Amino acid sequence: MAIVDITVIPVGTGTPSVSEHVAEIHKVLREYDGKVKYQLTPMSTLIEGDLTLLLEIVQELHEVPFKKGLQRVCTNIRIDDRRDKDNTMDRKLQSVQEKL
Structure with a gap:
């Protein structure tokens, strides 16, 4: 499972x-509910999901x-694509929290 951090920057909006x-x-992204997990940040x-699907979604969002x-x-x-163990947004946050 991979995690993609995406920022789409529209230019010339006025x-x-x-x-x-x-x-x-x-x-x-709502159209992909159940297929990927997503989180809006500031x-x-x-x-988060299968890398092949994520790359398709990136193109669609662009x-x-x-x-x-x-x-x-x-x-x-x-793209964060870790293959030695589960790579999820929740796991990454939990790992940091455990160390605080």
């Missing part, structure tokens, strides 16, 4: 706010602002 675009991205969105008429989008992704 306003510094991007919450409307983030909301549209999360509407798309700076990005985390998605397209969201284009479908709203924007002409430029920058998307940043980080």
Whole structure:
């Protein structure tokens, strides 16, 4: 299982706010309920699941602002793909909490 940290940055919106675009991205993610786990954070969105599916979702999310008429989008992704044991968002947080 992999974790993707994704930030979709719409360019040329005419306003510094991007919450409307983030909301549209999360509407798309709702279509994957039960297939992936996702979490909105103040700076990005985390998605957990099979890497092949996650990469398909990344492409779909990147397209969201284009479908709203924007002409430029920058998307940043980080992938955490650990294969020696379960790699989940909850496990990673629990590991840190145990050490505090």
